[in-house]
Amino acid sequence: xxxxxxxxxxxxxxxxxxxxxxxxxxxxxxxxxxxxxxxxxxxxxxxxxxxxxxxxxxxxxxxxxxxxxxxxxxxxxxxxxxxxxxxxxxxxxxxxxxxxxxxxxxxx
Amino acid sequence: xxxxxxxxxxxxxxxxxxxxxxxxxxxxxxxxxxxxxxxxxxxxxxxxxxxxxxxxxxxxxxxxxxxxxxxxxxxxxxxxxxxxxxxxxxxxxxxxxxxxxxxxxxxxxxxxxxx
Numbered sequence: 001x002x003x004x005x006x007x008x009x010x011x012x013x014x015x016x017x018x019x020x021x022x023x024x025x026x027x028x029x030x031x032x033x034x035x036x037x038x039x040x041x042x043x044x045x046x047x048x049x050x051x052x053x054x055x056x057x058x059x060x061x062x063x064x065x066x067x068x069x070x071x072x073x074x075x076x077x078x079x080x081x082x083x084x085x086x087x088x089x090x091x092x093x094x095x096x097x098x099x100x101x102x103x104x105x106x107x108x
Numbered sequence: 109x110x111x112x113x114x115x116x117x118x119x120x121x122x123x124x125x126x127x128x129x130x131x132x133x134x135x136x137x138x139x140x141x142x143x144x145x146x147x148x149x150x151x152x153x154x155x156x157x158x159x160x161x162x163x164x165x166x167x168x169x170x171x172x173x174x175x176x177x178x179x180x181x182x183x184x185x186x187x188x189x190x191x192x193x194x195x196x197x198x199x200x201x202x203x204x205x206x207x208x209x210x211x212x213x214x215x216x217x218x219x220x221x222x223x
Contacts, residue, residue, distance in 0.1 A: 098143075
Protein backbone atom coordinates (compact mmCIF):
# COMPACT_ATOMS: atom_id res chain seq x y z
CA UNK A 1 0.00 0.00 0.00
CA UNK A 2 0.96 3.65 -0.01
CA UNK A 3 3.45 4.69 2.60
CA UNK A 4 5.36 7.61 3.95
CA UNK A 5 8.87 6.97 5.12
CA UNK A 6 11.87 8.77 6.54
CA UNK A 7 15.39 8.42 5.29
CA UNK A 8 17.26 8.60 8.61
CA UNK A 9 16.11 7.42 12.01
CA UNK A 10 18.46 9.71 14.01
CA UNK A 11 20.15 13.04 13.46
CA UNK A 12 22.57 14.81 15.79
CA UNK A 13 23.43 18.46 15.24
CA UNK A 14 25.35 21.11 17.07
CA UNK A 15 23.39 23.89 18.67
CA UNK A 16 23.22 26.79 16.27
CA UNK A 17 23.66 24.66 13.15
CA UNK A 18 20.92 24.06 10.62
CA UNK A 19 19.07 20.72 10.61
CA UNK A 20 17.63 18.97 7.60
CA UNK A 21 15.18 16.11 8.04
CA UNK A 22 14.11 14.19 4.97
CA UNK A 23 11.01 12.23 4.09
CA UNK A 24 9.97 10.19 1.06
CA UNK A 25 6.39 9.48 0.12
CA UNK A 26 5.02 7.00 -2.35
CA UNK A 27 1.51 8.22 -3.12
CA UNK A 28 1.92 10.50 -6.10
CA UNK A 29 -1.68 11.63 -5.66
CA UNK A 30 -0.98 13.14 -2.25
CA UNK A 31 -1.53 16.87 -2.32
CA UNK A 32 -1.09 17.89 1.28
CA UNK A 33 1.73 17.20 3.71
CA UNK A 34 2.36 18.10 7.32
CA UNK A 35 5.39 18.00 9.57
CA UNK A 36 4.81 17.18 13.21
CA UNK A 37 7.12 17.45 16.19
CA UNK A 38 6.75 15.03 19.07
CA UNK A 39 8.55 15.73 22.30
CA UNK A 40 9.07 13.02 24.86
CA UNK A 41 5.85 12.16 26.66
CA UNK A 42 3.70 14.39 24.49
CA UNK A 43 1.44 14.07 21.50
CA UNK A 44 2.53 15.27 18.04
CA UNK A 45 2.35 19.00 17.45
CA UNK A 46 1.81 20.68 14.11
CA UNK A 47 4.89 22.48 12.78
CA UNK A 48 4.23 23.38 9.19
CA UNK A 49 2.25 22.18 6.20
CA UNK A 50 2.57 22.40 2.45
CA UNK A 51 0.26 21.73 -0.45
CA UNK A 52 1.37 20.12 -3.66
CA UNK A 53 0.96 23.32 -5.67
CA UNK A 54 3.89 24.76 -3.72
CA UNK A 55 7.52 23.70 -3.59
CA UNK A 56 8.56 25.73 -0.58
CA UNK A 57 6.96 27.15 2.50
CA UNK A 58 8.58 29.05 5.33
CA UNK A 59 7.63 29.41 8.93
CA UNK A 60 9.44 30.69 11.95
CA UNK A 61 12.91 29.09 11.72
CA UNK A 62 11.46 26.23 9.69
CA UNK A 63 11.20 25.68 5.96
CA UNK A 64 9.56 22.79 4.18
CA UNK A 65 10.61 21.86 0.67
CA UNK A 66 8.57 19.64 -1.60
CA UNK A 67 9.99 17.91 -4.64
CA UNK A 68 7.12 16.23 -6.43
CA UNK A 69 9.35 14.84 -9.15
CA UNK A 70 11.14 12.52 -6.75
CA UNK A 71 8.35 12.47 -4.13
CA UNK A 72 10.51 13.93 -1.42
CA UNK A 73 9.91 16.33 1.45
CA UNK A 74 12.41 17.98 3.71
CA UNK A 75 12.16 20.02 6.87
CA UNK A 76 14.88 22.55 7.49
CA UNK A 77 15.34 24.01 10.95
CA UNK A 78 17.55 27.07 11.16
CA UNK A 79 19.82 27.75 14.13
CA UNK A 80 18.82 24.55 15.89
CA UNK A 81 18.20 24.93 19.60
CA UNK A 82 18.09 22.37 22.43
CA UNK A 83 14.32 22.81 22.50
CA UNK A 84 14.18 21.41 18.99
CA UNK A 85 15.23 17.98 20.26
CA UNK A 86 12.31 15.70 19.44
CA UNK A 87 11.06 13.14 16.96
CA UNK A 88 9.88 14.67 13.71
CA UNK A 89 7.25 13.01 11.53
CA UNK A 90 6.11 13.81 8.07
CA UNK A 91 2.55 12.88 7.26
CA UNK A 92 0.37 12.88 4.18
CA UNK A 93 -3.35 13.34 3.92
CA UNK A 94 -5.65 10.63 4.52
CA UNK A 95 -6.49 10.10 7.30
CA UNK A 96 -2.99 11.15 8.12
CA UNK A 97 -0.39 8.51 7.36
CA UNK A 98 2.77 9.03 9.36
CA UNK A 99 6.32 8.02 8.63
CA UNK A 100 8.33 6.34 11.39
CA UNK A 101 9.99 9.56 12.46
CA UNK A 102 13.46 11.00 12.79
CA UNK A 103 14.87 11.67 16.23
CA UNK A 104 16.70 14.98 16.31
CA UNK A 105 19.26 15.41 19.09
CA UNK A 106 20.81 18.81 19.62
CA UNK A 107 24.31 18.88 21.07
CA UNK A 108 24.92 21.94 23.21
CA UNK B 109 -2.78 22.22 26.55
CA UNK B 110 -3.99 21.18 23.10
CA UNK B 111 -7.64 21.04 24.07
CA UNK B 112 -7.86 17.29 23.42
CA UNK B 113 -8.17 15.41 26.71
CA UNK B 114 -7.25 11.79 27.12
CA UNK B 115 -7.73 9.66 30.21
CA UNK B 116 -6.15 7.85 31.86
CA UNK B 117 -2.59 8.99 31.22
CA UNK B 118 -1.16 5.65 32.28
CA UNK B 119 -2.68 2.21 32.46
CA UNK B 120 -1.13 -1.08 33.53
CA UNK B 121 -3.09 -4.25 33.07
CA UNK B 122 -2.60 -7.97 32.64
CA UNK B 123 -2.80 -10.05 29.49
CA UNK B 124 -6.30 -11.16 28.61
CA UNK B 125 -7.91 -8.15 30.23
CA UNK B 126 -10.03 -5.42 28.69
CA UNK B 127 -9.51 -1.67 29.02
CA UNK B 128 -11.26 1.47 27.86
CA UNK B 129 -9.45 4.61 26.83
CA UNK B 130 -11.32 7.87 26.76
CA UNK B 131 -10.95 10.98 24.63
CA UNK B 132 -12.67 14.34 24.68
CA UNK B 133 -12.07 16.29 21.48
CA UNK B 134 -11.25 19.96 21.28
CA UNK B 135 -14.31 22.14 21.67
CA UNK B 136 -16.12 22.41 18.37
CA UNK B 137 -14.35 19.49 16.72
CA UNK B 138 -16.60 16.76 15.37
CA UNK B 139 -13.99 14.24 14.25
CA UNK B 140 -12.02 11.98 16.54
CA UNK B 141 -9.12 9.82 15.42
CA UNK B 142 -7.31 7.08 17.29
CA UNK B 143 -3.66 6.24 16.70
CA UNK B 144 -1.34 3.63 18.18
CA UNK B 145 2.35 4.32 18.67
CA UNK B 146 4.59 1.43 19.65
CA UNK B 147 8.16 1.90 20.88
CA UNK B 148 10.27 3.49 18.15
CA UNK B 149 7.43 3.13 15.69
CA UNK B 150 5.45 5.66 13.82
CA UNK B 151 1.87 6.51 14.47
CA UNK B 152 -0.49 3.87 13.14
CA UNK B 153 -3.97 5.06 12.30
CA UNK B 154 -6.67 2.93 13.90
CA UNK B 155 -10.05 4.52 13.30
CA UNK B 156 -11.91 7.79 12.78
CA UNK B 157 -15.35 8.88 13.93
CA UNK B 158 -17.17 11.92 12.67
CA UNK B 159 -20.22 13.21 14.48
CA UNK B 160 -20.96 9.81 15.97
CA UNK B 161 -20.44 7.74 12.85
CA UNK B 162 -17.45 5.64 11.84
CA UNK B 163 -15.74 7.51 9.02
CA UNK B 164 -12.54 5.63 8.25
CA UNK B 165 -10.82 2.50 9.43
CA UNK B 166 -7.14 1.74 9.49
CA UNK B 167 -5.11 -1.08 10.96
CA UNK B 168 -7.43 -1.76 13.85
CA UNK B 169 -7.50 -5.28 15.25
CA UNK B 170 -10.79 -7.10 15.68
CA UNK B 171 -10.10 -7.17 19.43
CA UNK B 172 -10.27 -3.38 19.41
CA UNK B 173 -13.39 -1.31 18.98
CA UNK B 174 -14.34 2.32 19.34
CA UNK B 175 -17.36 4.55 19.47
CA UNK B 176 -18.22 8.22 19.58
CA UNK B 177 -21.02 9.37 21.83
CA UNK B 178 -23.60 12.13 21.31
CA UNK B 179 -21.49 14.52 23.38
CA UNK B 180 -18.67 13.74 20.90
CA UNK B 181 -16.33 12.10 23.35
CA UNK B 182 -14.92 8.81 22.16
CA UNK B 183 -13.84 5.57 23.76
CA UNK B 184 -11.41 2.99 22.46
CA UNK B 185 -11.98 -0.48 23.85
CA UNK B 186 -9.12 -2.96 23.82
CA UNK B 187 -9.93 -6.55 24.76
CA UNK B 188 -8.08 -9.84 25.18
CA UNK B 189 -4.98 -7.77 25.66
CA UNK B 190 -1.61 -9.13 24.61
CA UNK B 191 1.89 -8.00 25.52
CA UNK B 192 2.26 -6.54 22.04
CA UNK B 193 -0.60 -4.16 22.66
CA UNK B 194 1.61 -2.17 25.00
CA UNK B 195 1.91 1.23 23.34
CA UNK B 196 0.98 4.86 23.45
CA UNK B 197 -2.53 5.46 22.23
CA UNK B 198 -3.24 8.92 20.91
CA UNK B 199 -6.51 10.58 20.20
CA UNK B 200 -6.70 13.52 17.81
CA UNK B 201 -9.55 15.73 16.71
CA UNK B 202 -10.43 17.99 13.82
CA UNK B 203 -13.34 20.23 13.03
CA UNK B 204 -14.71 18.45 9.99
CA UNK B 205 -14.73 14.99 8.47
CA UNK B 206 -11.57 15.58 6.49
CA UNK B 207 -8.13 16.84 7.26
CA UNK B 208 -8.83 20.55 7.28
CA UNK B 209 -5.96 22.92 7.71
CA UNK B 210 -3.07 22.30 10.08
CA UNK B 211 -3.99 18.65 10.35
CA UNK B 212 -5.26 17.23 13.57
CA UNK B 213 -4.87 18.33 17.17
CA UNK B 214 -3.44 15.56 19.29
CA UNK B 215 -3.94 14.76 22.93
CA UNK B 216 -1.10 13.76 25.23
CA UNK B 217 -1.83 10.09 24.90
CA UNK B 218 -2.52 7.12 27.15
CA UNK B 219 0.42 4.85 27.87
CA UNK B 220 -0.82 1.28 28.07
CA UNK B 221 1.41 -1.37 29.57
CA UNK B 222 0.30 -4.98 29.38
CA UNK B 223 2.12 -7.30 31.77
